[in-house]
Amino acid sequence: MALALKKRDFLLVGVAILILAFLWQAPPESTSRVPLDDDHRKYHELVKTDGKKAAEKFCEDCHNQETIPFPEGHPAKYRCLFCHKLAAP
Ligand code: HEC
Ligand code: HEC
Secondary structure, eight states, X not given: OHHHHHHHHHHHHHHHHHHHHHXXXXXXXXXXXXXXXXXXXXXXXXXXXXXXXXXXXXXXXXXXXXXXXXXXXXXXXXXXXXXXXXXXX
């Protein structure tokens, strides 16, 4: 009995992890990545040293309605790097 319960719990946890992994993967795969070019290189570095939140503070210096407008229907803009993954080097 105790063993059967453990097995079932294990399975439930496994299924939960699969679902979470799927949800976690889904948005970034279809969303454009932050390019590794001269405009963005320092933010790739900053993510490595200080984390995503520190780097995101600067995105809207350029990405704002005046300078580089967002595409129409762009989702909520806080936490850029939650959706836009960094391009691989
Ligand atoms: C110095 C100005 C500047 C800053 C700061 C900046 N960007 Fe950009 N970004 C650009 C320019 C210019 C482009 C368009 C040309 C290009 O693709 O590099 C661009 C393009 C992009 C693109 C689209 C790439 C594509 O595939 O079309 C994404 C995504 C992006 N930036 C995300 C970010 C994020 C996230 C940050 C903050 C970490 C950030 N940018 C900070 C200037 C900037
Ligand atoms: C909730 C998810 C989400 C967040 C947060 C988010 N974006 Fe986006 N962004 C998208 C989606 C989806 C698109 C449209 C599909 C695409 O081009 O990647 C997009 C498109 C863009 C584009 C145009 C890409 C292109 O190829 O032309 C840029 C630039 C951009 N976002 C920058 C940013 C910046 C800078 C921030 C933070 C201030 C930000 N995004 C926050 C989801 C997000």
